[in-house]
Each structure stands twice: as structure tokens, then as C-alpha cells.
Amino acid sequence: MATVRLEHITKKFGETTAVDDISLTVNDGEFVVLLGPSGCGKTTTLRIVSGLEVQSEGHVYIGDRVVDDVEPKDRNVAMVFQSYALYPHLKIYDNIAFGLKARHVPRAEIIKKVNETAKMLQIHQLLDRKPAALSGGQRQRVALARALVRDPEVFLLDEPLSNLDAKLRAATRIEIKNLHLRLRKTMIYVTHDQVEAMTLADKIAVINQGKLLQFASPMDVFMKPAHRFVGDFVGYPSMNMLGGELEETSAGTFFFTPVIRMKASGAQTGKYFLGIRPEDIVVSKSSSENSLECSVRGLERTGSDNYLFLDYSEGGIVASVTSPDYSVGEKVYVTFDPVNAHFFDAATGAAVQLSASF
Amino acid sequence: MKLPSFFGSMKKRLKGRIVSRILSHFALIVATLFALFPIYFIFWTSILKIQLAAITLSSLIPNLALITLYNYNYVLSDPTFFTIYLKNSLIFGLSAAGVGLVLALFTGYALSRFTFPGRKPFIYFIIALMQFPGTMLVIPYFFMFKELNLINTYLGLIIPYSAGSIVFTGILVKNYIDSIPEDLEEAALVDGETRTGAFTKVIIPLIKPILGLGILLAFIGPYTDFILARAFITGNSLQTLALRLYSVSSISSSGGAAIDYGVFSAFSFLMGIPILIIYLIFQKYIIGGLTLGGVKG
Amino acid sequence: MAHIEEKPFLFRLKREWPAYLYLLPMLVVLLLLTIYPISLTFYYSLTFNGPLPAPGIPPNTYVGLRNYNFIGTTDLSLTETLVLNSFFWATASIVIFIVVGLGLAAILNQPLRGKTVYRTLLLFPWAMPAFITILTWTNMLNFNFGIINALLGLFNIPPVQWTTGGFWDVWGGLLLMNTWLSFPYYMVVFLAAMQSIPKDLYESAEIDGASILYRFTHITVPYIGSTVGFVALMGWLFTFNNFYPIYLVTAGGPGNLTSIFVVRVFQEAFERSHYSLAATYTVIDFIIMLLVAIPAIKYTRLSEGWFK
Known part of the structure; x- marks a missing residue:
């Protein structure tokens, strides 16, 4: 059983706290992605699981x-490094066999396992080469093979796709997913790319x-971000955040922003952020009840999607639209379904449940 | 009339470039002549039968008719060149390089890869010790080794020679290891190696070039040492190439009556050329290493 | 293992103790062959072995600071000469090395036909062991039949007394030879530094209309300044105690004109058996070196590579 459990893990480097009281459990066979911006502590967390870094506080459990x-070396984990960390002086065969040799696996078995793994990843024709002679994508596969061949309890992957070009990244992403579906091994994967995570x-x-x-x-x-940062970080373009206040009035409890007024209840009065995803914003060329007048600042066309950048009196809004038929400066009217609204506490960032309606 | 002025300025620019190119070549040729002249001087006089007093500018003009291998014959036909001088110089140079390098390897690795308490003060301390003029260690060494009855013995010279290069090569190795990504060792650690295993299986194979360079640099010190050898070597059996070269040079420069100057040149050439060739082959590594490590003046 | 980490003492100790094992051989060597002999030198500087030189017998009578008193009073003029000569020798050499090295590096750093050939040929003096080439220079600088004087004769310059003449004659010869010995090193190090400057900086400056001089002072100098500074410092410290060029060519003469600390110490010890006096000069030399080196390393960023 290879459950990985982190209990109140904290890691300090001098004055800075890189990892702050993280607890989580990765169940056997689960694929868990640690997602966050660079420098957020996700790689440090992974390195603590691997043992390369020692936590300042807390406990790590692998299995029981x-x-x-x-x-x-004794944790029975394998790691794929962002840089791949292939040994430049060893041939691909010896790179893949390195961990097996270190564990004194019989020679015949090493040969068999290396060949099987290399075949599975379609790098068997490269076994006699040195890493320098390989392309980025091939090196990435060798790094994967080196981890797979050991058949460890836990796989740790540190941004394994970040050095590949966009097309190769998408293809390899699918392969990694398929590998996991086939092997059903516990995997912990670090990335800053929300598409990979999703x-x-x-x-x-x-x-x-x-x-x-x-x-x-x-x-x-994606649907129920627990924190303002999560709403902001996951999804492209980012969730629109409108600052406002929940106030008690004679007519009931209302959420006010400078341009929006909604009936809302379910939390204490105070400052909150209203989050609304670009795809939940309805853009119309004619005004309607509760719509907000905006002018078009710009249109970004990606081919499949169109992102409309809008200005209203107090700020900007991004909307995802199907038609590219807008011109800069044009007046449009936006509205949204209150069901799709997210609310976050302005002080703590934590999500709060409000039932809201216009 | 824009066109002519356009061409005019282009011509002017081209002309400026040609002038600067000619000046550059001129400066480089002067510098090269300056650099090569003494080496040519050694080489040419080594194949002439001539005394120092007889060397004039005209005798330096290449002339096939004057070439003789007399000097090389003279030097090499004396069996002691091999059985004493070359043998001893190689014993001192190679053993010092070997011992010094192993020490430098461990030191460099520890300084590069560990953040042990006291690391920074230790480096400061080493730098401070480095400021003690190495030449002047000869005096305490002399009495220390005399006390131990090691004067005029192989061991008595190999020990200080080995120590002589350790700080410099240690820093050289440290800087080179600094340039190797730590990922590689970490991958080895996760793959099941101990720290020592990662050191021997990943680091050592990767730093081979710098080890070659370290051996070379550690070799040259003892190979050309005069100070320690002169103070420590009293008998005939331990004489080295450097001591011999010095005595040949003082004979030949004192008017050149007794011995042909070419003998000195031939001796110099035989002693120095192997080093020159190795240096030129490894110049890339040597320059890279020395940029960070220190100075061979 | 990352170097930026500043962990608590015990925590670091627990993980990093094998470092001491790796360092052990070095520590033993340092203790026995550096620290102990240096201490011995300090001790000798406080002792004396009688009024007459006693070859091969270590100084053994404790006399306190008498040797320091001697070189500070009776022998003061010699001490001053040694200090001034050592400083002059190191400083003049380094200035020349840097000017010649930078100049040649700048020339080689432009697109030029045959520059690899030039570079390799210019490396020759540096690649030959100095001990050998200095002996050749000794002969080439000979007043009567040295080839340098013959070469000067080609330009109608009267022969120079390289080893027996006045201040500029003798120092000139030594500096000329020292330049020959060392300029290739400075040239290649500066060239390597210049080649690491991104080309597009120069291109964008050229488009912006910056002159060659402006480009040199505003791009080249800031980029390679720290390399030049570091190399100059190391070179200065090395040259201050560079024994062979002076010992083999002039042996400090004529008189004490070119005598520097190391040469004098060697002569006092092994030609006159004045071991305690030699040790005292050594201590003075060491203190001067530390006074220059420690502030230079501590208060500039020149050698931060060592601490990385």
C-alpha cells in the first residue's frame, strides 16, 4: 500500500517559510497534482516527500x-526532475539501469526490465546513445523510463513537461495520463500549468x-474554488473579481459593488469579493434588466475562443464570447446568472456560501 | 543628390574598417613576435653548435647548413639524464600530483556540496593561509624534515610537494563541481545511491577533465621546483632536471667558455616542450579553471 | 543541499557531518604542513642562535622581539627597501599585465582572420615552465652578449645594463621579462570574460549611436570589471612574492636595487644561515599580504565565487 500522507509539514529556509503547515493524504494509486505559481512551495513539498529536503516540522508517511x-534511497520513490537530470556520461541504457544497479538487481533482470520499459516508451532504439545526442522529447522519455523501470511505490514528477514545446507537451500529457491509468501507481506531480493539473x-x-x-x-x-486565489489561478482568462460589501438594509441584505446590487444572504456583513468566470458572463448588444454598460477595450481571438476585454465605469471585465463580431469602443451590456457567482471573504480569501439573486 | 553621399559614407566606413583591421593585425604580429622570440631563441640555439658569446643576430637567421643534433646527442647520450634527472623529476612530479589530487578531490567536493557548519570561516581561513608566501615555507620545512631525518630522501620532498598544490587544485575542483547541476546527484540519491555512491558514480566521472588539469598543474610545480630541491637535495642520487638545468645555465652564461650554449637550450627544450604541448592541448580547461581558481603567473 | 539554505546549527550538522570526513585529509595536511610550519616561522622570528651564522641549526634561543627591533632600527633602510621594492614589483607588473592583456583581448575579440592562430601562438610563453624560460631570459638580457642588446642595436639604441645598471635599466628588464611570462594568461582570461558579454548589447548600443569608446566604458568595463579586479588582486598577491624572476635574473641586485622579500629571505636563510632574520622578514611579509588580501576579499565582491 503506497499511501502518502503529509502531517503538518512546515519547511523554513532561514527566515522564509517555504511550506506552511501542509497536511494532505494521497491515496494508493491516486494521481495528485500540486499546483501553484513558481516559488509557492510545491517543489519543496515534493522534495520533502522524496527525502531530498528535510522538513522543519511535521511528519511524512509512505504506506504505514x-x-x-x-x-x-530507502524510501522506494522515483523522481522525474524538471531538468531530467540524465547522467551525461552514461548511455541511455545505463541511465535507465542506474537505479536497478544501485539496488543490486540481477543483471539478467536489469536487461529485461530496461528493454521492456524502453519499448513501452518507444526509446529502445536510443539505448546506445548518450543523453547529449537526444532531443528534448526523447530525454523526457528517458527520464520517465528511469523512474518507471524501478517500479517504485510512489512516483514524484517535478514539472516534467515544462521544457517541452507546446505540441509535445500536449502529446506527452496524454501519455502520462495513460501510463497512470495502466499502472495505477501513486503519483505526485508538480506543475504551475493549470491545464496539466486539470x-x-x-x-x-x-x-x-x-x-x-x-x-x-x-x-x-474549478467549480467550487475554496479560496479567492484558487478562483483567480485556475481557469483562463482569470475569474473576474469585483470587490464589494454585504450590507444590512431596511429592504433586506444586499451585496453592493459600485455598479452591482444583489440580494444576498448567508454570511455576516462585511467586505467580500464577487467572482464570476469569463464564460459565465453574458454579453449583449442591447441593454436589459440588471445589465451593466461597458465599452469594448479589445478583443483577443484564439481561433476557437474569443476573449472580450471590457471597461465599465469602475474597472475592467473579461468575458468569453462565441462571436468575434465586436469592435473597439463599441457599447455592450453584460449580465450574469447569480447562480454562477462565487463569493470570497475579502480579509481571508476563503470562499463563502451566499445565496444571491438580482 | 542623396545617392553619392550615401556611397561616400559607406566608402568611409569601409575604409575605417580596413584601417582598424590593418592596425589590429600589426599589433598582433608585434605581440606574437615578442611572444615567440625567446622560444625560437631556445629552439634555434638548441640545434646550433655555438657559445653564448658567439650568438649574434645573424646567427639566429635560419640556415639549414648550420643545423646539428650535437647538443641533443650530448644531453641524451649521458645516461644520467634518464637514470637520475628525468627519473627523479618524474617521481617527484607524478607522486605529488597523485597524492595532491586525491586530497583536492575530497576537499573540493566537501566545499562545493556540503553546507556544514563552519564552511565559510573555513574558506576564509584557507584564503588567509594561502597568503603565506609558499617559498618561505622552505625554512621551517627544512628544520622539520631535518628533525625527521627526511632531508635528501624521496619522501622528504614528496610530502611538501603534495601539500603544495592542494589548496589551489582543491579550489579548482570545487569550482568545477559547482558548475555540475545538483539534480544529477539528487537523481542518484532517489535512485538508491548513498551520498558516497553518488560522488563516485556521478561526480567523479563528470569531473575527469578537471582532474586531468589538476594532475598537470600539480605536476609542474615539483617538476620545475628549484627552491625546495636546492635546500633539501644534497647528494647526487636525488638530483632533478631543474637543478641540472640551473647548473648547466650558470656554466653556459658565465662567458660560455667551457660548454656550448646549445647544450643548455637543448636541455631546456627537452624539459619544457612536453609541458608546452600538454598546455596547448588543454588550454580550454586550464583557462576556464584558472579564471575562477587563481593565477599561474 | 542547496547553498542558500541557512538551517539551524544542529539541524545542519545532522545532515552535513560527512563533509568533515571528506575534509579530514586536507585538515591533516593543513595542520602539519601549513599551520605548524607557519607557527614555527613565528617562533623562529622570536629566537636567535648566537652571533655567528650556524648553518643547518635551527634558531633556539628565545630573544623576544629583538629581531623585529633590529629590522625596525639598525636594518630599517633595508626593510624599507624590501617593502617598497615588493610593492613596486607587484604593482608595476600588474598595471602592465592589465593594459597589455586588455588591449590584446579587445583586439582578439573582434572578427579577424586568423585570430585563433594568433591566440594559440600568444599562449606559448605562458605554457612553457617559467623556471626554464627565465633562465633563457637571464642569458638574453646579458649585457655583453645578450641578444636583447643586439636587437636594440638594430634600432641604434645603445646597450642597456639590464642586470647591473640603474633603476629603470634593471627594473625595465625584469618587467619586460615578467610581462613576457604573464601577459598571455591575462589576455586569455580577459578574452574569455569579453566573450561572455551578450553580442546584442553591442548591437543595440551601435544602433543607438554609441561610439566605440562609449561602448567600451559602458558595456565592456561593467561586464568584465569584476573579473579584471579579481584577477588583478590575485595577480598582485602572487607577484608580490614571485621568487624566480628576480632571484634568477638579478638575485636582488645590483646592491639591493631589486631585492624583494622572498628573495631576501631565501638568501638570508640559505646563503647566510640567518634563519631567525629570514623568519622575521617572512612574518612581516605575511602580515602585509593579509592586510591587503583580507579587506580586498571581505569588502569587495571580487571573490564571491569562492563562497558560493
């Missing part, structure tokens, strides 16, 4: 075993400034 004092993960752990903000399935992370 506390591994706090266990050296990396497509690969069984569960996403969103981390910012060393703190775990949400640990949930991709759909939950």
Missing part, C-alpha cells in the same frame, strides 16, 4: 511507515505562499 529519518489529476492541491488552499477533484477546484 514514518519516513522522516529515512534516506531518499487534465491529469485525480485530485489537485492548490498551493500558494506555502499554504494548501484547496485539495479536491479538478472539477471541484
Whole structure:
């Protein structure tokens, strides 16, 4: 059983806290993505699981075993590095066989396993070459092979696709997903790319400034962001955030922003952010009830999607639209369904449940 | 009339470039002549039968008729060149390089890859010690080794020679290891190696070039040392090439009556050329290493 | 293992203790062959072995600061000469090295036919062991039949007394030879530094209309300044105690005109058996070196590569 459990993990480098009290459990066979911007502590967390870094506080469990004092070599984990970390002086065969040799696996078995793994990843014709003679995509496969061949309990992947070009990245993403579906091994995968996280993960752990903000399935992370940062970070273009205040009035409780007024209830009065995804914004060329007048600042066409950048009296809004038929300066009217609105506490960033309506 | 002025300025620019190119070549040719002249001087006089007093500018003009291998014959036909001088110089140079390099390897690795408490003060301390003029260690060494009855013995010279290069090569190795990504060792650690295993299986194979260079630099010190050898070597059996070269040079420069100057040149050439060739082959590494490591003046 | 980490002492110790094992051989060597002999030198500087030179017998009578007193009073003029000569020797050499090295590096750093050939040929003096070439220079600088004087004769310059003449004659010869010995090193190091400057900086400056001089002072100098500074510092410290060029050519003469600390120390010790006096000069030299090196390393960023 290769469950990975982090209990109150904190890691300090001098004055800075890189990882701040993270607890999470990765179940056996689960694919968990640690997602966050660069410098958020996700790689440090992964390195703590591998044993390359030692936590300042807290405990790491792999299976039923506390591994706090266990050296990396004895944790039975494999890691794919962002730089691939292929040994430049060894042929591909020896690169893949390195871990097996270190563990004194019989020679015949090494040959068999290396060949099988190389075939599976379609790099068997490269075994006699040195890493320098390989393309980026091939090196990436060798790095994967080196991890796979060991058949460890846990796979750790540190931004394995970030050095590939966009097309190769998409193709490899699917392969990694298929590998996981086939092997059903516990995998922890670090990335700053939300598309990778959404497509690969069984569960996403969103981390910012060393703190775990949400640990949930991709759909939950997208549909029910638990924190303002999560709403902002996941999804492209980012969620529109409108600052406002929940106030008690004689007519009931209302959420006010400078341009929006909604009936809302379910939380204490105070400052909140209203979050609304670009795709939930309805853009119309004619005004309607509760619509907000905006002028078009720009249109970004990606081919399949069109993003409309709008200005209203107090700020800007991004909307995702189907038709590219807008011109700069044009007046449009936007509205949205209150069901799609997210609310976040302005002070803590935590999501709050408000039932809102116009 | 824009066209002519356009061409005019282009011509002017071209002319400026040609002038600067000619000046550059001129400066480089002067510098090259300056650099090569003494080496040509050694080489040419080594194949002439001539005394120092007889060397004039005209005798330096290449002339096939004057070439003789007399000097090389003279030097090499004396068996002691091989059985004493060359043998001893190689023993001192190679053993010092070997011992010094192993020490430098461990030192460089520890300084590069560990953040042990005391690392920074230790580096400061080494730098401070480096400021003690190495030449002047000869005095305490002399009495220390005399006390141990090691004067005029192989061991008595190999020990200080080995120590002589350790700081410099240690820093050379450290700087080179600094340039190797730590990912590689970490990958080895996760793959099941111990730290020592990662050192021997990943780091050592990767730093081979700098080890070659370290051996070379550690070799040259003892190979050309005069100070320690002169103070420590009293008998005939431990004499080195450097001591011999010095005595040949003082004979030949004192008017050149007794011995042909060419003998000195031939000796110099035989002693120096192998080093020159190795240096030129490894110049890339040497320059890279020395940029960070220090100075061979 | 990352170097930026500043962990608590014990925490670091737990992970990093094998470093001491790796350092152990070096520590033993340092202790026995550097620290102990340096201490011995300090001790010798406080002792004396009688009024007459005693070859091969270590100084053994404790006399306190008498040797320092001697070189500070009776022998003061010699001490001053040694200090001035050592400073002059190191400083003049380094200035020349840097000017020649930078100049040649700048020339080689432009597109030029045959520059690899030039570069390799210019490396020759540096690649030959200095001990050998200095002996040749000794002969070439000979007043009566040295080839340098013959070459000067070609330009109708009267022969120079390179080893026996006045200040500029003798120092000139030494500096000329030292330049020959060392300029290739400075040239290639500066060239390597210049080649690491991104080309587009020059291109954008050229488009902006910057002159060659402006480009040199505003791009080249800031980029390679720290390399030049570091190399100059190291070179200065090395030259200050560079023994062979002076010992083999002039042996400090004529008189004490070119005598520097190392040469004098070697002569006092091994030609006159004045071991305690030699040790005292050594201590003075060491202190001067530390006074120059430690502030230069501590208060500039020149050698930060060492601490990375």
C-alpha cells in the first residue's frame, strides 16, 4: 500500500517559510497534482516527500511507515526532475539501469526490465546513445523510463513537461495520463500549468505562499474554488473579481459593488469579493434588466475562443464570447446568472456560501 | 543628390574598417613576435653548435647548413639524464600530483556540496593561509624534515610537494563541481545511491577533465621546483632536471667558455616542450579553471 | 543541499557531518604542513642562535622581539627597501599585465582572420615552465652578449645594463621579462570574460549611436570589471612574492636595487644561515599580504565565487 500522507509539514529556509503547515493524504494509486505559481512551495513539498529536503516540522508517511529519518534511497520513490537530470556520461541504457544497479538487481533482470520499459516508451532504439545526442522529447522519455523501470511505490514528477514545446507537451500529457491509468501507481506531480493539473489529476492541491488552499477533484477546484486565489489561478482568462460589501438594509441584505446590487444572504456583513468566470458572463448588444454598460477595450481571438476585454465605469471585465463580431469602443451590456457567482471573504480569501439573486 | 553621399559614407566606413583591421593585425604580429622570440631563441640555439658569446643576430637567421643534433646527442647520450634527472623529476612530479589530487578531490567536493557548519570561516581561513608566501615555507620545512631525518630522501620532498598544490587544485575542483547541476546527484540519491555512491558514480566521472588539469598543474610545480630541491637535495642520487638545468645555465652564461650554449637550450627544450604541448592541448580547461581558481603567473 | 539554505546549527550538522570526513585529509595536511610550519616561522622570528651564522641549526634561543627591533632600527633602510621594492614589483607588473592583456583581448575579440592562430601562438610563453624560460631570459638580457642588446642595436639604441645598471635599466628588464611570462594568461582570461558579454548589447548600443569608446566604458568595463579586479588582486598577491624572476635574473641586485622579500629571505636563510632574520622578514611579509588580501576579499565582491 503506497499511501502518502503529509502531517503538518512546515519547511523554513532561514527566515522564509517555504511550506506552511501542509497536511494532505494521497491515496494508493491516486494521481495528485500540486499546483501553484513558481516559488509557492510545491517543489519543496515534493522534495520533502522524496527525502531530498528535510522538513522543519511535521511528519511524512509512505504506506504505514514514518519516513522522516529515512534516506531518499530507502524510501522506494522515483523522481522525474524538471531538468531530467540524465547522467551525461552514461548511455541511455545505463541511465535507465542506474537505479536497478544501485539496488543490486540481477543483471539478467536489469536487461529485461530496461528493454521492456524502453519499448513501452518507444526509446529502445536510443539505448546506445548518450543523453547529449537526444532531443528534448526523447530525454523526457528517458527520464520517465528511469523512474518507471524501478517500479517504485510512489512516483514524484517535478514539472516534467515544462521544457517541452507546446505540441509535445500536449502529446506527452496524454501519455502520462495513460501510463497512470495502466499502472495505477501513486503519483505526485508538480506543475504551475493549470491545464496539466486539470487534465491529469485525480485530485489537485492548490498551493500558494506555502499554504494548501484547496485539495479536491479538478472539477471541484474549478467549480467550487475554496479560496479567492484558487478562483483567480485556475481557469483562463482569470475569474473576474469585483470587490464589494454585504450590507444590512431596511429592504433586506444586499451585496453592493459600485455598479452591482444583489440580494444576498448567508454570511455576516462585511467586505467580500464577487467572482464570476469569463464564460459565465453574458454579453449583449442591447441593454436589459440588471445589465451593466461597458465599452469594448479589445478583443483577443484564439481561433476557437474569443476573449472580450471590457471597461465599465469602475474597472475592467473579461468575458468569453462565441462571436468575434465586436469592435473597439463599441457599447455592450453584460449580465450574469447569480447562480454562477462565487463569493470570497475579502480579509481571508476563503470562499463563502451566499445565496444571491438580482 | 542623396545617392553619392550615401556611397561616400559607406566608402568611409569601409575604409575605417580596413584601417582598424590593418592596425589590429600589426599589433598582433608585434605581440606574437615578442611572444615567440625567446622560444625560437631556445629552439634555434638548441640545434646550433655555438657559445653564448658567439650568438649574434645573424646567427639566429635560419640556415639549414648550420643545423646539428650535437647538443641533443650530448644531453641524451649521458645516461644520467634518464637514470637520475628525468627519473627523479618524474617521481617527484607524478607522486605529488597523485597524492595532491586525491586530497583536492575530497576537499573540493566537501566545499562545493556540503553546507556544514563552519564552511565559510573555513574558506576564509584557507584564503588567509594561502597568503603565506609558499617559498618561505622552505625554512621551517627544512628544520622539520631535518628533525625527521627526511632531508635528501624521496619522501622528504614528496610530502611538501603534495601539500603544495592542494589548496589551489582543491579550489579548482570545487569550482568545477559547482558548475555540475545538483539534480544529477539528487537523481542518484532517489535512485538508491548513498551520498558516497553518488560522488563516485556521478561526480567523479563528470569531473575527469578537471582532474586531468589538476594532475598537470600539480605536476609542474615539483617538476620545475628549484627552491625546495636546492635546500633539501644534497647528494647526487636525488638530483632533478631543474637543478641540472640551473647548473648547466650558470656554466653556459658565465662567458660560455667551457660548454656550448646549445647544450643548455637543448636541455631546456627537452624539459619544457612536453609541458608546452600538454598546455596547448588543454588550454580550454586550464583557462576556464584558472579564471575562477587563481593565477599561474 | 542547496547553498542558500541557512538551517539551524544542529539541524545542519545532522545532515552535513560527512563533509568533515571528506575534509579530514586536507585538515591533516593543513595542520602539519601549513599551520605548524607557519607557527614555527613565528617562533623562529622570536629566537636567535648566537652571533655567528650556524648553518643547518635551527634558531633556539628565545630573544623576544629583538629581531623585529633590529629590522625596525639598525636594518630599517633595508626593510624599507624590501617593502617598497615588493610593492613596486607587484604593482608595476600588474598595471602592465592589465593594459597589455586588455588591449590584446579587445583586439582578439573582434572578427579577424586568423585570430585563433594568433591566440594559440600568444599562449606559448605562458605554457612553457617559467623556471626554464627565465633562465633563457637571464642569458638574453646579458649585457655583453645578450641578444636583447643586439636587437636594440638594430634600432641604434645603445646597450642597456639590464642586470647591473640603474633603476629603470634593471627594473625595465625584469618587467619586460615578467610581462613576457604573464601577459598571455591575462589576455586569455580577459578574452574569455569579453566573450561572455551578450553580442546584442553591442548591437543595440551601435544602433543607438554609441561610439566605440562609449561602448567600451559602458558595456565592456561593467561586464568584465569584476573579473579584471579579481584577477588583478590575485595577480598582485602572487607577484608580490614571485621568487624566480628576480632571484634568477638579478638575485636582488645590483646592491639591493631589486631585492624583494622572498628573495631576501631565501638568501638570508640559505646563503647566510640567518634563519631567525629570514623568519622575521617572512612574518612581516605575511602580515602585509593579509592586510591587503583580507579587506580586498571581505569588502569587495571580487571573490564571491569562492563562497558560493
